[in-house]
Structure formats: structure tokens, C-alpha cells
Amino acid sequence: MTETACDYIMRDYWLSKLFFDLQAPAAADEYRADRDTVLDRYPLKPEVRLAVVGEDVVALARLVNPYLLRFYFVAIGKSEAWFLERIRNTRPAAPNELARG
Amino acid sequence: MASLVGVFASSHAPLMARDWEAVDAARRDAISKTFSELARRIVEAKPDVLIVVSPDHWVNFFLDNLPSICIGVGETHKGPPEPWLQHLPYASISGHPDFALHLARTALDEGFDPSLSHHLELDHGFVIPLWKMGIDPLPPLVPIIVNAIEPPLPSLRRCLAWGDLIRAAIERYPGNLRVAILATGGVSHSIGEHDMGRIDEAFDHDCFEQFRSADREGLLEFLDRRLDAAGNGAAEMRNWLMAHSAAQGKGFELLGYHPYPEWYVGCGFAAWNLGVR
Numbered sequence: 001m002t003e004t005a006c007d008y009i010m011r012d013y014w015l016s017k018l019f020f021d022l023q024a025p026a027a028a029d030e031y032r033a034d035r036d037t038v039l040d041r042y043p044l045k046p047e048v049r050l051a052v053v054g055e056d057v058v059a060l061a062r063l064v065n066p067y068l069l070r071f072y073f074v075a076i077g078k079s080e081a082w083f084l085e086r087i088r089n090t091r092p093a094a095p096n097e098l099a100r101g
Numbered sequence: 102m103a104s105l106v107g108v109f110a111s112s113h114a115p116l117m118a119r120d121w122e123a124v125d126a127a128r129r130d131a132i133s134k135t136f137s138e139l140a141r142r143i144v145e146a147k148p149d150v151l152i153v154v155s156p157d158h159w160v161n162f163f164l165d166n167l168p169s170i171c172i173g174v175g176e177t178h179k180g181p182p183e184p185w186l187q188h189l190p191y192a193s194i195s196g197h198p199d200f201a202l203h204l205a206r207t208a209l210d211e212g213f214d215p216s217l218s219h220h221l222e223l224d225h226g227f228v229i230p231l232w233k234m235g236i237d238p239l240p241p242l243v244p245i246i247v248n249a250i251e252p253p254l255p256s257l258r259r260c261l262a263w264g265d266l267i268r269a270a271i272e273r274y275p276g277n278l279r280v281a282i283l284a285t286g287g288v289s290h291s292i293g294e295h296d297m298g299r300i301d302e303a304f305d306h307d308c309f310e311q312f313r314s315a316d317r318e319g320l321l322e323f324l325d326r327r328l329d330a331a332g333n334g335a336a337e338m339r340n341w342l343m344a345h346s347a348a349q350g351k352g353f354e355l356l357g358y359h360p361y362p363e364w365y366v367g368c369g370f371a372a373w374n375l376g377v378r
Contacts, residue, residue, distance in 0.1 A: 013164055020163050066293025066294050067159060084298065090295045
């Protein structure tokens with residue numbers, strides 16, 4: 001996660017794009033059947049791809065919007081309990097990372 | 102001119118659709134009664150147009166193009182893309198382009214810069230409250246998407262200003278039209294964050310009290326101080342702020358509060374008493 005000069009989070013674009021695209025059921029089906037082929041279409045940084053393959057919720061949570069993160073793990077078939085156990089190990093966002101009114 | 106005939110708010114917890122049975126029968130019945138009361142009031146208001154203010158949950162917009170505010174000006178809107186909502190009777194939803202474009206024109210004239218869409222897809226944030234209320238037929242919808250999902254979000258003060266603007270647009274509309282507003286989302290909830298599933302009931306109750314009794318500055322001060330800690334989903338209270346200012350901050354009435362941990366959301370429902378018929 002990169003914080004910008006104005007204190008907002010810079011997302012990992014291609015990881016976000018992958019998660020966004022997998023909201024389509026057909027795309028999620030293809031991903032579950034042949035993950036590596038789908039991943040090859042996205043220019044993910046090596047460490048990001050490793051986090052995806054390793055289903056590393058803590059690492060991925062730092063890189064994408066929380067809603068997309070949750071969509072992704074639903075799309076790949078992880079149970080709610082599985083996801084909750086891991087997401088609760090992530091650190092809370094610092095105040096300057098949050099949207100301010 | 103048109104008239105504002107009703108202002109309402111409703112939570113839109115997705116698990117109401119995906120896992121309705123997770124909540125016991127007594128509490129399901131309680132929230133169903135709240136939806137029925139909300140529906141009764143909306144139907145009683147006899148709106149010709151229903152403005153629905155909701156976020157976009159990564160359906161229409163992505164990081165490529167992420168408007169703070171988008172008005173749906175289409176003749177029709179597409180129903181929800183979520184696979185678990187395909188049984189809802191909303192494959193296509195009628196719009197009201199004349200009023201929507203009037204709203205957009207008014208906004209531009211007043212120094213607001215909304216994005217416009219001629220063909221929005223309305224996700225669960227829009228359709229879950231409509232479905233649970235069971236309003237049939239639906240009046241034509243003018244959707245307003247407020248970015249409450251991906252920072253930076255529109256400021257709380259700007260959302261209040263948007264509510265004022267919506268009211269002004271209604272008052273300046275040349276035709277005879279009855280317009281109601283439904284804000285969706287909130288109250289406290291956290292999705293995909295470290296505290297996912299936490300409901301901040303203290304915040305929710307305090308928030309309702311602020312809507313009921315605080316002036317605009319007091320409400321802004323409260324939300325500025327407390328909103329972030331109530332979970333990322335609480336950012337959707339921006340939509341309630343728009344409703345509140347459109348109602349000129351008067352007559353807030355809590356119709357129901359259902360903090361159901363099984364659905365992760367402090368579900369709140371409200372109406373603003375405008376004193377109109």
C-alpha cells in the first residue's frame with residue numbers, strides 16, 4: 001500500500017482489476033478451473049501474484065479496496081468463516097488512510 | 102413546480118437476500134414489518150418519481166473512472182448484476198430522464214459537477230430496499246450514485262449541499278411532479294476490514310439522535326468525529342445526509358433499527374416528516 005501526498009491509499013491497479021473482473025460468474029468459473037492462465041493476463045508484480053496464489057488475505061488487504069477483497073474470496077469459493085478468521089488478523093487502517101468527511 | 106412529497110432512508114444489507122434465514126423468525130418478522138411501514142409511507146406519498154441515492158459497489162465504476170456523484174438519466178436502468186439477485190423482478194427499471202436531466206442541469210448551473218449515465222446498472226444498494234418493501238408498480242427511478250466505497254469520498258458537507266440542491270431542483274422543475282427520495286445504506290458496518298461484522302450500536306443510536314435534534318453544523322461535527330470508527334460501510338451515511346438536507350433537516354423519525362450481526366449491518370430505517378400531502 002502506498003500513501004500519497006494527500007494521505008489516500010494508492011491501490012494496486014492490476015490486482016484490483018483482477019478482483020473486479022472476477023465478479024462476472026463466467027470469469028470466476030474460468031479462474032477456479034485454470035487460475036494460472038487467468039493470472040497470466042494481468043501484469044501483477046511477482047510479490048502480488050505470490051500473495052494471490054498463497055491466498056494471503058493480510059497481504060492482499062493492503063493492496064485493494066475492502067469490498068473487492070471480500071468479493072474475490074467469495075468468488076473463489078472461500079467460506080465466510082475462513083475469510084473472517086484471516087481478515088480479522090489485518091491491522092486497522094490508520095486514521096489518515098480513511099476517508100474524511 | 103414539482104413537490105417533494107417524501108424523504109426516506111433504508112439500509113441495504115446484502116445478506117438480507119443472500120442469507121435471509123440466518124436471522125431467526127422473530128427478528129425477520131420485525132424487520133419485515135419495518136419494510137412494510139416504509140413501503141406504506143412511500144406509497145401514501147404517491148410519488149411520480151423516486152430518487153434513490155445509493156453507492157455503487159464496483160458495478161458501474163472502477164478505478165479507471167470513479168465519479169463522486171453520478172446521476173442516472175436514462176429511459177431505463179438495468180437491474181442488479183449480482184448472481185444472487187437474479188430472481189428479483191428488476192431486469193429493467195424505468196427512469197425519468199426529463200427530471201434527471203433537469204436535476205443535472207440545475208446542478209451544473211449551481212456549480213456542482215455530477216457525472217451522468219444513460220444506462221446504469223442498479224446493484225443491491227438500490228434494489229434490496231425496493232424488493233423488501235415490495236412496492237408494485239415502482240415509480241420511475243432517478244438513481245444518484247454517491248461514492249461511499251473508494252476514497253477519497255465526497256465530503257460530508259458536500260453531501261449536505263447536494264441535498265439542498267436536489268430540493269432546489271425539485272422546486273424549479275417546471276412540470277407538476279411528485280418527487281420522493283430514498284437514501285440507502287448504513288448504518289454502522291464493516292466489510293472486508295479487520296473488524297468485519299462489528300456493529301457499533303452506540304454510534305447508530307447517537308447518529309439517529311443527531312439526525313433528530315442536531316443542527317447542520319452539529320450533525321457534521323458528530324459525523325466527522327465518529328463516522329470513520331463505525332466501519333467503512335458507515336460511509337453510506339452520506340446518502341442519509343443528502344436526504345436530511347433535502348428535507349431541510351426537519352422531522353427525522355426512526356422507523357426501525359435492527360442491528361443483526363448475522364447480516365453484519367446495523368440496519369436503520371427512517372422517514373422525514375415533511376408535513377405535506
